[in-house]
Amino acid sequence: MFATANQVERFDQLYQELLVRREEQEREHLARQLKSYGKYLKIAQMTFQKTPGYQNAKLLKDITKPLNEFASEFEGVAKGLDEPFMLFAMGMGKYGKSTLLNALMEQELAMMDELPKTWKIDVFNRHIPKNKAIIVFKDGRKNLLTKQDAEMVIQGEEKKRLDSEKLVNKMYKEVMRELKTAIEKKEYKQYLSQTHLYESDVTEVHWGVEQSALLKDFYLVDTPGVSQKIMGEMKVNIQEYYHKADGVLWLLDATVISAGNSRKLLEELDHSLEAVGGKAENMIGVLNRIDVIRERGGEESVQQILQEANEIYQGVFEAIIPISAKQAFEGIMSDDKYLVEQSGVTALNDVIKKRFLQRSKQIQIARKVQAAQLLANRVKYHFSGFKQRLIEDEARKSEQLFHLDEELAEKTEQFSKRINTLINQYQRSVQANIDRYAEQLFDIEGKDSQRHFLEDRIFESESLARDINSLQQQAREQMDTINQHYLHKLWFKEYQHLDFQALPHHEGDTPDFYVGLQAGRLDTDGISFASGTGIALIGAAFLGPIGLLLGGIAGALGLTKWIAKQFKLGGLKSDLKETLTDSANKVATDLQQGVQDLARHIGNSLETFSEESFSSLYGPSDEAKRILVLIKEVETRMDKQVEPLSVKELILQDRISKAKKA
CATH class of the missing domain: 3.40.50.300 (P-loop containing nucleotide triphosphate hydrolases)
Structure with missing residues (x-):
């Protein structure tokens, strides 16, 4: 039995209706997926914004700000399914x-x-009246204007762009001779592009035209x-x-x-x-x-x-x-x-x-799928440089702080040994002086004369002060060398190879704590360990005990000198040596504590400095792993392919559509 012409026509009509319905459902399915990309990116942006210190984290803020624009682009692709x-x-x-x-x-x-x-x-x-135009912005906003007003807006945007191009070209020529390496020139161009080159928020202008x-x-x-x-x-x-x-x-x-x-x-x-x-x-x-x-x-x-x-x-x-x-x-x-x-x-x-x-409808669907992949790839590429730099800088921060601690500990140990050597040599010398000159104290009259004799001839105070000051100066210089070395190692800045202080017209572009870095000094207020404090250390350790010794000698001088020497000399030497041991140990302890305090201060200051500079780019370092996890989640989401509508989903969508109509 053969189908009649009417039946064939009816079957053909039903088939065409089925194709149209499937196409509509495919477009709706694709639009939902495209919009889901946009929704995800908006949520991701809000999640990034919850990072502590986000507003001051320059690179993190710059890299996440465009997520809303990417979201608008995905939504724009979805809307394009309903347009010619x-x-x-x-x-x-x-x-x-x-x-x-x-x-x-x-x-x-x-x-x-x-x-x-x-x-x-x-x-x-x-579809737009001939005398009208619609300006479309990056964030998806649209502004309907007269054609004349739209032209004025666009000309104004173009003037800003051209003026900024002239400015950056002029600035680059002025500074180019100061830039010695290719990487410096590249970074300076990036700086000019990011800070002085005008980028319009207008992405499209729809002009009304007559139909053809x-x-x-x-x-x-x-x-x-x-x-x-x-x-x-x-x-x-x-x-x-x-x-x-x-x-x-x-x-x-x-x-x-x-x-x-x-x-x-x-x-x-x-x-x-x-x-x-x-x-x-x-x-x-x-x-x-x-x-x-x-x-x-x-x-x-x-x-x-x-x-x-x-x-x-x-x-x-x-x-x-x-x-x-x-x-x-x-x-x-x-x-x-x-x-x-x-x-x-x-x-x-x-x-x-x-x-x-x-094949316009089929081509549009295929192109929107491709567009989703292109946009997803752009999002991933957008994060790639930032992610790599964050990984490297986080590793550099940890590595350099570890090496700093090692170097400071090693230097502290070196000076601890030198202090012990200095004090041991000093004690041997003073002990010999006690044995050689203590008896002469009984022949000296007047406490001031006795004090000078004790300080100069026996305890060699000035010589010890000079040795201590010399050691302190060396310790300070060597600690400063470590400080300077790690200041640059732990300085995280947006343009890693540029020294704005050395560039004309850019003195104000360097943050305050960077200027402090260029000055080459960290604040060391409150650290007593510094050159010139040797006398103070000796005074604190020796003056009290020497005063007590002088009192004992004065009492002995009440006897005849001969009797005093016979009966008091042994005790005097013993007291002097005991005073030497106690005072020398105190000087050694104070010196070692000073070295440790200086090393600790430099370590703490550098760690604070590195955290401040790191945070100024990425946010707190303890948030770095969370940020990398968020980026990985975005990449994983962008890797998710736009899936075609399965037969099961097609039937389900058809039932839902019929239920809504019923």
Whole structure:
């Protein structure tokens, strides 16, 4: 039994309805996943912001601030599923994008050549009134303005950008001679870009235009240059907007190929595609300025250039169409059908409809999946440098503090031995003096004379003071050397190789505690161990006992000197030696305590300094592992692929949809 024509028609209708329903469910499923990326990143940003000291942690704050912008981009991709097909015009040089877009839209937009194209995309949208424009910001905000007001806003943003570019180029030239190494120059460029180069919050401008055949089904998009030159270096920025494209018209210059410079075009294209993850499958090559080739060598030359282009870009483009954007626009404006046909724009329109329009919904879904992966990769790349630097700096901090403790302990031990050696030598010398000169004390009259004799001849106070001061000076100098060495080892700063104090016009760009570092000294108030304190140490240790000894001698002098020498000399020597031992031990203990205090002070000061500088970049060091865990969680989430809708989910979604309608 065969189906009737009506049954076949009904089956076909049901099949088409099923395809439409499945496509709708796939789009809804994809939109939910894309929005979930955005929601996750917003939550991640709030989690990072809970880090203690977050507001003062420069690098942590800078690296997490854009998460909200990434979230908006994911949400924008999701919204793009409900919008017309986004057809981008792209290319490296001035290959006629504006003229081509005018021709494809079949109207002249005077502002197209006047508006800046270095930092935003211009979307030509038939759904907006012709005299209106919508400005879209990084955080997803939109502002509806008159076209005139929008142009003024954009011109103002461009002026800020150009003025800032002039400023950074001027600043770089002024300082360039002071920068000795390549890494210093690189860091200074980074500094200028981050602190003085203006970056607009505007990412898109949607301009209202009249409807044309192509605009009925597409949004046409004019793009910034694939790269721009700042401070002598090329900055590739295609990855900032490529994920928004559903399809691409990539402009090539036919005259460049004819001049034998096809390798240049290929290198330009490879470099651009590399920035967005490699070869794309949504690109049509537009070989512009074919009219120049035709004038030089006729149709045969056109075919020859086309064949060469196909060989060069084999597998890169879905098709390569030779056109003359100039002839196309002139023909459309003058209603010259022959010129329009000869320009190749009709063939281009046919290919656009065949390659893109007939499969627009499927292409959009595929492109949004790719866009999600591109954005996810950008998020991971965004964190990669920060993560590596945090890991290295955390390890460096721990390692250098460990080495500092070791070196301070070693130096303390060295000076402890030197103190013991000095005091032991001093004791042997004074003991000999006691045996040799103690008897003479009975012949000296007056306490002051006796005191001077004891201090100078027996206890050699001035000599000991000089030795102590010399040892203290050496200890201080050697501890200062350690201090200076580790100050630089433990100084964590945003630009690791730049010394702003040495750069003209940058004296105020160095934080206060960095200025203290450059001065080369840490605060040592409260540390008694310093050169010149030898006399004080000796006085504290010896003056009291010497006074008691003098009292004993005065009592002995009440007897005859001969009797005193016979009966009191032995006791005097014993008292002097006991005083020597006690006082020398006290001096040694005080000296060793001074060395330990100085080492402890330097260690504590350096540890505090390193923590302050580390925290100024990343937040407290004890939060570093938590921050790395959070980054790993973000990376893991970004690695999660956008999953297609399974048959089970499709049936479930269908039942949910029917239940809602019921």
